[in-house]
Amino acid sequence: MNQILLVEDDPSLGESLKSFLVKEGFNIDWVQQLSEARKRDLMDYSLVILDWMLPDGQGIDFLKEIKEKNIGIPVLMLTARVDLIDKVLGLESGANDYLTKPFEPRELLARVRVQMRTSHKIEEITLLEFSELRINLERREVLLQESAVEMTKMEFNLLTLLAGSPGRAFSREEILNKVWGFESYPSTRTVDTHILQLRQKIGDNYFQTIRGIGYKFNA
Amino acid sequence: MNQILLVEDDPSLGESLKSFLVKEGFNIDWVQQLSEARKRDLMDYSLVILDWMLPDGQGIDFLKEIKEKNIGIPVLMLTARVDLIDKVLGLESGANDYLTKPFEPRELLARVRVQMRTSHKIEEITLLEFSELRINLERREVLLQESAVEMTKMEFNLLTLLAGSPGRAFSREEILNKVWGFESYPSTRTVDTHILQLRQKIGDNYFQTIRGIGYKFNA
DNA sequence: AAAATATTGACACTCCACTGACAAAAAAAG
DNA sequence: CTTTTTTTGTCAGTGGAGTGTCAATATTTT
Numbered sequence: 495m496n497q498i499l500l501v502e503d504d505p506s507l508g509e510s511l512k513s514f515l516v517k518e519g520f521n522i523d524w525v526q527q528l529s530e531a532r533k534r535d536l537m538d539y540s541l542v543i544l545d546w547m548l549p550d551g552q553g554i555d556f557l558k559e560i561k562e563k564n565i566g567i568p569v570l571m572l573t574a575r576v577d578l579i580d581k582v583l584g585l586e587s588g589a590n591d592y593l594t595k596p597f598e599p600r601e602l603l604a605r606v607r608v609q610m611r612t613s614h615k616i617e618e619i620t621l622l623e624f625s626e627l628r629i630n631l632e633r634r635e636v637l638l639q640e641s642a643v644e645m646t647k648m649e650f651n652l653l654t655l656l657a658g659s660p661g662r663a664f665s666r667e668e669i670l671n672k673v674w675g676f677e678s679y680p681s682t683r684t685v686d687t688h689i690l691q692l693r694q695k696i697g698d699n700y701f702q703t704i705r706g707i708g709y710k711f712n713a
Numbered sequence: 714m715n716q717i718l719l720v721e722d723d724p725s726l727g728e729s730l731k732s733f734l735v736k737e738g739f740n741i742d743w744v745q746q747l748s749e750a751r752k753r754d755l756m757d758y759s760l761v762i763l764d765w766m767l768p769d770g771q772g773i774d775f776l777k778e779i780k781e782k783n784i785g786i787p788v789l790m791l792t793a794r795v796d797l798i799d800k801v802l803g804l805e806s807g808a809n810d811y812l813t814k815p816f817e818p819r820e821l822l823a824r825v826r827v828q829m830r831t832s833h834k835i836e837e838i839t840l841l842e843f844s845e846l847r848i849n850l851e852r853r854e855v856l857l858q859e860s861a862v863e864m865t866k867m868e869f870n871l872l873t874l875l876a877g878s879p880g881r882a883f884s885r886e887e888i889l890n891k892v893w894g895f896e897s898y899p900s901t902r903t904v905d906t907h908i909l910q911l912r913q914k915i916g917d918n919y920f921q922t923i924r925g926i927g928y929k930f931n932a
Numbered sequence: 933a934a935a936a937t938a939t940t941g942a943c944a945c946t947c948c949a950c951t952g953a954c955a956a957a958a959a960a961a962g
Numbered sequence: 963c964t965t966t967t968t969t970t971g972t973c974a975g976t977g978g979a980g981t982g983t984c985a986a987t988a989t990t991t992t
Binding site: 646647648649680681683684687688705706 | 936937938939940941946947948
Binding site: 902905906908909912922924925 | 968969970971972973
């Protein structure tokens with residue numbers, strides 16, 4: 495789990511950063527546009543390195559999207575500007591760290607390691623366990639009474655969102671935002687269908703309908 | 714909850730940092746020596762701001778001690794040196810962030826907030842508690858004397874509006890605007906009906922009629 | 933290409949938000 | 963105090979919104 499999503503439009507900087515970090519043992523997925531970055535499933539990464547200015551939008555907008563999803567993935571922002579305002583704005587928007595260009599690769603490396611280190615602590619919660627149900631976030635596996643249950647991508651993401659906060663009520667909109675993301679807007683009925691799938695796979699009891707709102711997971 | 718241990722030997726810098734952070738709502742415990750800092754119980758704090766050089770030892774030594782204890786408290790290092798080596802060394806030794814003097818107070822503030830945010834999740838007000846009644850906004854649950862009371866969507870919304878400001882009088886129009894929204898305009902009698910439902914479910918005492926106006930919630 | 937998955941739309945069914953009517957209570961008027 | 967007027971309490975019936983379900987279509991993956 496040392497996968498990093500690098501969002502940087504400058505080809506030469508991106509290339510050198512990638513090769514530098516790869517040498518240090520990280521797995522780098524380098525994209526040059528926000529539109530590309532939005533297609534990625536953030537669950538697959540343990541850190542996002544995000545440029546401030548990008549051809550198709552502000553990096554800070556993407557940052558806000560990430561933080562609203564509340565996945566807990568750390569974000570390290572890069573900027574060419576020396577403006578303190580930008581710096582503060584970035585950090586207050588939820589960035590975990592900030593680096594001003596030009597910077598030394600070794601400082602970047604150090605700060606990357608800090609983020610990996612601190613986020614790894616949160617990653618300790620890779621198991622959600624209930625009476626008959628066990629969800630392994632790291633392996634993306636679901637066990638029902640010791641036997642594996644196959645889950646599709648959306649099913650698994652939906653399940654972990656709900657099961658990650660048992661008892662908490664989720665509105666359909668919140669679910670769409672956090673599981674599907676901002677760029678795709680399926681109808682709210684899509685949520686129902688996937689809930690149906692989950693109910694069929696692991697039983698009705700876990701999922702409680704909250705009429706007019708959405709659903710909640712009961713342990 | 715927002716207690717910060719500031720370890721800084723320079724009197725003028727320490728004083729100005731302390732007053733600045735106090736103004737921002739933090740509780741600052743400022744010590745000028747490592748020996749003083751070591752006497753403190755780190756459990757009492759949610760962040761340590763640590764100078765690199767101190768009269769009775771290196772700040773980085775204290776940093777290592779903290780990290781070896783594995784308490785999980787974040788540390789923000791300060792240094793007068795511009796040496797990249799120091800920076801990297803500090804971060805690799807377990808510091809969560811790093812600032813090189815001179816720095817802007819606002820940048821310090823932003824980085825402090827980042828640390829506070831990631832370490833201590835600020836608990837949101839999701840509970841309304843009264844003598845026999847507990848309302849959990851997150852779970853959308855209502856407990857009356859420890860036993861759950863089923864609520865429909867409108868009932869729950871109405872209850873939380875009134876119970877959110879106990880003693881405050883709400884006119885029917887205000888209630889309609891805030892619970893039902895602007896687009897739908899049911900008659901004001903609808904409010905009465907829902908108040909009736911609530912009275913039947915959790916007792917008459919909580920809801921007081923204000924003739925000619927509307928209702929208020931009494932704790 | 934085929935297979936797996938995601939999404940939409942349709943239908944039936946349930947439930948509850950809302951209305952309207954009347955009773956009861958309070959306030960105002962006489 | 964009595965009567966009239968206004969406001970609120972109460973309840974049952976109904977229409978419509980919300981949901982479960984499944985099949986059909988679109989999309990992605992293999």
